[in-house]
Amino acid sequence: MSPSYRTPEEVNALHERIRFLEEALEANAYAMDVLASTTAIFGDTDRNRSPELIIQNTIESIRRLLPTQDMAVYVLDHDCSFNLDYQERPGELTPDLSETVEQLIQDGQFSWALHQNHPVCLPSPVEGESVMLHVISTRTRIRGMFVARFRQAELQRYEMILSTLTMVLFNTAYALESADLFQMMDRRQKALQRITERQSRELLHHMSHDSLTNLPNRMLFSDRLSQAMERHAGAAAGHVALILLDLDNFKRTNDSLGHRAGDELIRKVAQDLSALLDHARERSGRHLRTTLSRLGGDEFGILVEDTHGLEGVVRLVTDVVRKTATERQIFDQPVVSSVSCGIAVYPYDGEDADTLLGNADAAMYEAKQRGRNGFRFYTQDLNARTFRHFELENELGQAIANDQLRLHYQPKIDLDSGRIIGAEALIRWQHPTLGLLPPSHFIELAEDMTLIEEIGEWVLRQVCRDLQSLRLAEDELPRIAINVSARQLRQPDLAGTFHRIIREAGIPPRCIELELTETAIMDDPQGAARVFQRLRHAGMSLAVDDFGTGHASLVQLKQIPADTLKIDRSFVKDLDQGEEHSQIVRAIILMAHTLGLDVIAEGVETERQAEILQQLDCHTAQGFYFSHPVAFDALRGLLRDRVQLPAATA
Structure with a gap:
C-alpha cells in the first residue's frame, strides 16, 4: 500500500526528493556515459x-x-x-x-x-x-x-x-x-625515419655501386643495360653499344706490387675512364648517354646510347684503348697498363642483356688472344672459341686430380764435352681429347685461376720423384731447373714449402735450380731479393731466366743473390747472322762473369750458334740442336748411357 501524504509540506518534500532523484539519475547517466x-x-x-x-x-x-x-x-x-x-x-x-x-x-x-x-x-x-x-x-x-x-x-x-x-x-x-x-615517440619516429631513409639510400648505393671506385656495379649496370635495350626496342634508328674492357697483365701488377697497388691502379683507371666519357659527352653534338661500371676485379663495362652510328662507337673505344695505355705512378712506382676491349651491339648481337654481355665478353677474350691493347667487335664464330676456353678452365681444374700433367726435360749441355750436366723441367698437359698441350696453352690460364701455386708444388714433387728413381749417388745426381712464376714468388712461405718438399723426398737441395724471368724479378726487385735469399739459404741455386728482356740494371742485378744468368733465345737466334748480332751476347757474358755468375744460353738450334757461344766464353747451353724436351724415361737413358750430345768440340 502506497504511503499517504496528507499535508502540503509533505507533498512539497516529496517533489523535492523526486527532483533530486531525477537530477541524480541524469547525472549518474552522464557519469556512466x-x-x-x-x-x-x-x-x-x-x-x-x-x-x-x-x-x-x-x-x-x-x-x-x-x-x-x-x-x-x-x-x-x-x-x-x-x-x-x-x-x-x-x-x-x-x-x-x-x-x-x-x-x-x-x-x-x-x-x-x-x-x-x-x-x-x-x-x-x-x-x-x-x-x-x-x-x-x-x-x-x-x-x-x-x-x-x-x-x-x-x-x-x-x-x-x-x-x-x-x-x-x-x-x-x-x-x-x-x-x-x-x-616524444613521434619525434623519435620522424628522426628514425629520416635516418632510415638516409641509410636506406646509402644501403641502396652500397648495393648498386662498387666500393673501390664508387662506379655502378654489375647489378646496376645490368639493370641499366636492360632499360636501354627496352628504350631502343623496335626503334627504327639508334642502337645500344656494350663495351667490356679488361686490364692487360693486371695480375702481374697485383702479384709484384701487392693488392694495395692493384686497387690504386683500378681507381686511377676508373678516374681516367670517367674523365674520358665526360669529354665524349661534351664533344658530342647530340645527347650521348653513357654508363661506366666496374663489373669486378679488373673488368669495366661501358654502356653507350645515342651515338653517331657504329663509327661513333669505334671513335670512343679507340680513345679508351689509346688513353688507357699509359704509364701511371702507383705508390711511386711506374706502372704501364693497357686494356683489351670487346664490343657487342644491340639488337644485332643479342636481344637480352645476358646474351649481349656474354657476346661482348667473347669479343674481349678474342682481343686478348690477338695481342691485347686493342678491341674487337663480336662475331658469331667467337662464341665457339670462348666456350672452348671456359671448357678448358674447368678441365684444367681437374688435371692434377686426374693425373694429366706431365714433365718433359730438355738437357743442358757442357759445350766443351757434349756431356749432359742437368736439365730444365718443362710441364705438359696430357689432355684427354686435345692431346699433349705445351705450357703456352694453359699456364696463363692457371695463373688466372690461381692454380699456379698448386701446379708449381706438383712440378717440384714430380722432379724429386724422378730424381729418386735414378738411384744414383748424391754427387752424381743432375741439377734440374724448375720455372717459378711471379705469382709463386709472392707466396708467404715459398722457400719453406719448397725446402720441406725437397727434405721429405731426400733430395739434396743443390739438385734443384729455380728459374725466374728477369721481367718478373724487375716487377718487385726488393721482394725477389728477399725470397731468393731465403731459397739460397735453403740450399737451392737460382737462375735469372730470359735475361736481356727485362731491362735490369747492373746495380739491381748485384742485389739479386742469383747463381746463373740465362741468355734469352731472342739474342741467340741471330748469332750466326753477323758480328753485330753477337755484341749484346758478348756484353751479357762479360757482365755475368764480372759478377761471378755462371752463364747458360737457351734456344740454340745450329752448330754455328754453339760454336760462337763457346768463342764468347759461354760454355753451357740448351736447345733443339742438342735435344728437344723428352720424357723422363728418355732422359734417364741418356744419363745412364753417358750420351754426348752434339757440341762444337764434342
Whole structure:
C-alpha cells in the first residue's frame, strides 16, 4: 500500500526528493556515459594527441558532470611550475578564480591538495560557495591541478559523482602522459625515419655501386643495360653499344706490387675512364648517354646510347684503348697498363642483356688472344672459341686430380764435352681429347685461376720423384731447373714449402735450380731479393731466366743473390747472322762473369750458334740442336748411357 501524504509540506518534500532523484539519475547517466567514453581521451586520432585538446575534452566531460560557477586547469610544465592552461569564465566573476588560486598557493593549501588523490573542498571568499581542488596525476607523476567554484548546495547534491570526477582526471593525467610520450615517440619516429631513409639510400648505393671506385656495379649496370635495350626496342634508328674492357697483365701488377697497388691502379683507371666519357659527352653534338661500371676485379663495362652510328662507337673505344695505355705512378712506382676491349651491339648481337654481355665478353677474350691493347667487335664464330676456353678452365681444374700433367726435360749441355750436366723441367698437359698441350696453352690460364701455386708444388714433387728413381749417388745426381712464376714468388712461405718438399723426398737441395724471368724479378726487385735469399739459404741455386728482356740494371742485378744468368733465345737466334748480332751476347757474358755468375744460353738450334757461344766464353747451353724436351724415361737413358750430345768440340 502506497504511503499517504496528507499535508502540503509533505507533498512539497516529496517533489523535492523526486527532483533530486531525477537530477541524480541524469547525472549518474552522464557519469556512466563519460566512463564508457573515457577512451575518447586516449583516442588514436591525431587531435587527441594534442595536450590542448585533451584538456578541452576533459573540460567538456566535467561540464556534463558538475554545474560549476567557474573552473580552470593548471598544467605542470618542465620547470615544475603550474601554469593556467584553461579557465571557463576568466574575468567574469569576482574575485577571479585565478586570484583565489594564487591565494591558496600562498597559504600552502594548493600544495597540500597536490598530495590528495581525491577532491579537496575549501572555503571560498564568496559566501555560499566552495573551491574544489583535485590533483591531475598518474600513480607516479603529477601533471596538473583541476580547480572549480561551486555553490555549496549544488556541491552536496553532486557529492555522489565526485568519484567519477577522480576517474576522469586520473584518465586525463594518463592522457597527458600518453600525449607527451606520443610526441616524444613521434619525434623519435620522424628522426628514425629520416635516418632510415638516409641509410636506406646509402644501403641502396652500397648495393648498386662498387666500393673501390664508387662506379655502378654489375647489378646496376645490368639493370641499366636492360632499360636501354627496352628504350631502343623496335626503334627504327639508334642502337645500344656494350663495351667490356679488361686490364692487360693486371695480375702481374697485383702479384709484384701487392693488392694495395692493384686497387690504386683500378681507381686511377676508373678516374681516367670517367674523365674520358665526360669529354665524349661534351664533344658530342647530340645527347650521348653513357654508363661506366666496374663489373669486378679488373673488368669495366661501358654502356653507350645515342651515338653517331657504329663509327661513333669505334671513335670512343679507340680513345679508351689509346688513353688507357699509359704509364701511371702507383705508390711511386711506374706502372704501364693497357686494356683489351670487346664490343657487342644491340639488337644485332643479342636481344637480352645476358646474351649481349656474354657476346661482348667473347669479343674481349678474342682481343686478348690477338695481342691485347686493342678491341674487337663480336662475331658469331667467337662464341665457339670462348666456350672452348671456359671448357678448358674447368678441365684444367681437374688435371692434377686426374693425373694429366706431365714433365718433359730438355738437357743442358757442357759445350766443351757434349756431356749432359742437368736439365730444365718443362710441364705438359696430357689432355684427354686435345692431346699433349705445351705450357703456352694453359699456364696463363692457371695463373688466372690461381692454380699456379698448386701446379708449381706438383712440378717440384714430380722432379724429386724422378730424381729418386735414378738411384744414383748424391754427387752424381743432375741439377734440374724448375720455372717459378711471379705469382709463386709472392707466396708467404715459398722457400719453406719448397725446402720441406725437397727434405721429405731426400733430395739434396743443390739438385734443384729455380728459374725466374728477369721481367718478373724487375716487377718487385726488393721482394725477389728477399725470397731468393731465403731459397739460397735453403740450399737451392737460382737462375735469372730470359735475361736481356727485362731491362735490369747492373746495380739491381748485384742485389739479386742469383747463381746463373740465362741468355734469352731472342739474342741467340741471330748469332750466326753477323758480328753485330753477337755484341749484346758478348756484353751479357762479360757482365755475368764480372759478377761471378755462371752463364747458360737457351734456344740454340745450329752448330754455328754453339760454336760462337763457346768463342764468347759461354760454355753451357740448351736447345733443339742438342735435344728437344723428352720424357723422363728418355732422359734417364741418356744419363745412364753417358750420351754426348752434339757440341762444337764434342
